[in-house]
Amino acid sequence: MSVPDGYGLLKGAHVAAAMTFVGGLLATAVLLPASRRLPLAARPVSHLALRWSRRVTAPAMLLVWTFGLVLALEGRWFSDLWLQMKLAFVVLLSALHGVQSGALRRWAGGQQPAPMAATAGAAPLILACVTVVAFLAVTKLT
Numbered sequence: 001m002s003v004p005d006g007y008g009l010l011k012g013a014h015v016a017a018a019m020t021f022v023g024g025l026l027a028t029a030v031l032l033p034a035s036r037r038l039p040l041a042a043r044p045v046s047h048l049a050l051r052w053s054r055r056v057t058a059p060a061m062l063l064v065w066t067f068g069l070v071l072a073l074e075g076r077w078f079s080d081l082w083l084q085m086k087l088a089f090v091v092l093l094s095a096l097h098g099v100q101s102g103a104l105r106r107w108a109g110g111q112q113p114a115p116m117a118a119t120a121g122a123a124p125l126i127l128a129c130v131t132v133v134a135f136l137a138v139t140k141l142t
């Protein structure tokens, strides 16, 4: 068994952060549409979801970007089409996290999340983006 070098360790940390980030996005994407049908007594769920988003999902997203940028600089990957395409999908996922955060804040504040943020279509969209991102990162096709 060989010991991973600094680049290998960084890549492992990058993938771990990406899994945490995507897990948070998916959990919120399932919860927000359900929020419209939950009774008022379920309000504490919104506070838990908001706290998880702020304390876990958002820092994980920052780590994904930080580790990813360092990997790209160290490996000189920026000129590769696979990374440029991957970045477009990751920007979309990061923007979705912003939309979800706003919706969670509204829900925790006692308001209905905006319909766009609470659409049931968000989860399949996230899954589709992550599939493309992982495929591009692993195969480096293009």
Ligand code: HEM
Pocket (backbone or CB within 6 Å): 011, 014, 015, 018, 019, 021, 022, 064, 065, 067, 068, 069, 071, 072, 073, 075, 077, 083, 087, 090, 093, 130, 133, 134, 137, 138, 139
């Ligand atoms: C949701 C977001 C992301 C996911 C799910 C993701 C996923 C992955 C995976 C699975 C790998 C491992 C590929 C392999 O070893 O075969 C990887 C590597 C990598 N990622 Fe990401 N990534 C994300 C975001 C980013 C961002 C934002 C950047 C750059 C700014 C980035 C740049 C890289 C680079 C340069 C590598 C190393 C490629 C290599 O050396 O093989 N990633 N990513």
